[in-house]
Amino acid sequence: MRPWPYQRSANACHANAGAPIEFEVTHAFHPWRGKRFVLTTRKPNWGEDRVTFFDEDGQLRSLLASWTSVDExxxxxxxxxxxxxxxxxxxxxxxxxxxxxxxxxxxxxxxxxxxxxx
CATH class of the missing domain: 1.20.5 (Single alpha-helices involved in coiled-coils or other helix-helix interfaces)
Known part of the structure; x- marks a missing residue:
């Protein structure tokens, strides 16, 4: 396992490691609110807990994890x-x-x- 901050989040793991992890943008004022994406990775980035994913155009994007449904x-x-x-x-x-x-x-x-x- 790579050292922090590059370790994989325990919250982003499933029993079936091959299954894609989907999340929804939940921030009340974000233009992507309600859209679902497949999680690419989750790690501290720019000093914040962030999720990364590919948008509809195939562009790698990043959002604050707290703006998504990735956590319970x-x-x-x-x-x-x-x-x-x-x-x-x-x-x-x-x-x-x-x-x-x-x-x-x-x-x-x-x-x-x-x-x-x-």
Missing amino acids: PDAFARAAAGLSWLRVDDLARLRALVDEVRSALQRRKGVKNNTPQK
Whole structure:
């Protein structure tokens, strides 16, 4: 086996090693959403977990693995059953970031924060 980062992903293996592995593009805003492709390889590339495949024109392409169905859905995705696009912890981090940016902007302008505090 070749050393990291060129090792084959355990997630991309099947009991029948000769069977092609298909995946679907699942990213909500990607133009290929819903299209299926045959996995060529999966490995860290450009510092990210990526899948590579040949498109309809025979061109070798690459996408983030998280934008595809190559992995099983995580526990949140299974529990949300498609009803929630955002996780609570992600929303809380977003709120903290917005508050931080708002405070920094108000400090630059010399304006006090009039937002009610909890």
